[in-house]
Amino acid sequence: MRIVVCIKQVPDPEGPRDAYFINTANATVEPRGIPPVLSLFDENALEAALRIRDQIPQGSVSVLSIGKRIPNAVMLKALAAGADSLVKVEDESLDASGLDSYITAQVLAAALSKLGFDLIVVGRQAADWNDGQVGIGIARLLDLPSVTLVRSVHLSGHDMEIERVLPQGYEIVRTALPALIMVGGEAGELRYPSMIQRREAKNKPITTWNLIDIGLTTLPAKRVIRQRLFAPELKDRACRMVDGASLAEAGRNLAERLHSDRVV
């Protein structure tokens, strides 16, 4: 069974506010002083894929990433955690200013067709632009059944029983392979690699393609126009600090303060 996980590299989403510099010329964001990382939910997607592979005697997990330039150093984390190989599609045109979800899905679908797969696993949404559309787009382009908000997957033959999140609980749905699943935090944190795994990761195969390799000569037109970016207004509140001779007293004082201010 061949599992492919789509992973995007993004600037660390938990950096300080001024780390995200706005380039007004092309409406993109330039990270300042924060490292690129695997997009948060794509780590969950990889973990979901590894848990599925754990259920079967034979299976492979490949990681697929597209972008203008994809540093291997960041992707090594995925290989160390257990992915078997990495495929990158790099091209000058795959730049944030030229992409939207529609084009990204087209490129990923073309690469996936070339790669071959039984199951595609993607993140719920990328941690930079948070679009949350690429997965369903790939499924649509490749005519696959797709399930969103996946918490866990149980393989039974050529079928998958999938636990998915509902507003008020969970449901179990069944679908047949080949298929695509979209994964969020519910799927669990990415496992931690051992020192040996980390070392071995460097020897795992990495393939680099360009757009022509995957049969794309021109990219389609965008469906969404990002007109401009701006910095949000900060609406800080005036915090009234409550203290006391001890923290226990601070706790009492806080209760009394909230009571006298009619908050409780």
Added chain:
Amino acid sequence: MSMHDAKPCILVAVELQSGDLHPLALEALQAGSQVAQGINGRMSAAVMGNGTGMAVKRLQGFGLEHVYVVDDPLLDGYQSEHYSAALTAICQSAAPVYILMPNTLTGVDLAPRLAWELDAGLVTDCVAVQNAEDGPVFVKPVYSGNVMAVYRAATCPFLVTLRPRAFAPMQPQNAKTTTIVPVTCTFNPNPRVAQVQHLDAEVQGIRLETAERIVAGGRGMGGSEGFGQLRALADVLGAAIGASRPPCDLGWVAPTAQVGQTGEIVAPGLYIAVGISGSTQHLAGMSGAKTIVAINADPQASIFRVADYGVVGKYEEVIPTFTETLKDMLTEEA
């Protein structure tokens, strides 16, 4: 669009909750009315479900042009394929220029499916609509809320999902009555993804979405035991339990307790944040609270910037006396 109707259609897809209109539908209608105003269009609603009567009736009071309805037993509970088919059928009747829906767990699944079905562009999780000369633009927080992006349609129709609590609920108006348009839809009898079982979450105590008071814990709670202390506090206050992402991911609390950009977006009267640093993703879910109280060991924690009351210190030493004192005060009153 029919011949006599020259005004462009803005279609708002509403969700049902226990057979009635989902509260967030009113926010989507508010956003829709802003778009309608900007392009001199008319707003209509799309209702899908099994037993839509109550919701359709409530939609009468909003000056809508049409309420398009697909009512079918197969729509009893959200199912991707059937709901996309139903909404696609409605769009064929309504020929909307803009399609809006709330960014709920349902919207997260349905909106992209519809967008791909209609070859339409989609902007998710928008917090504002602005009317520019060449049409409406949609504002969305990106990069963890550190940057705002302004998007414009490059397709017609164009889809937008709306962040909960970003728009004020639309008030009913005594406008002319709305035409109800039943729409027929052919469903695939064998959907590719079939439901096998439905499991309701064991909701402990008060529900987060509608709670007037929320006591929330973060990574600083250190484990599920810490949440035991918060439950005692929540019991005294009649509050729901919330959490930042790490406690949910680590299994200290149910994943349904997550507050934030990718969790529940809440606006209670009182939000007590304990051991939560105040990441922009968490703030996105609770900064609409009327009063925010923060308890955190780090005086530099960002949560204090959005809080109204703060205590700097380890929660283990603050929460017990805080809970005790509140309990005494509140039982005295009762």
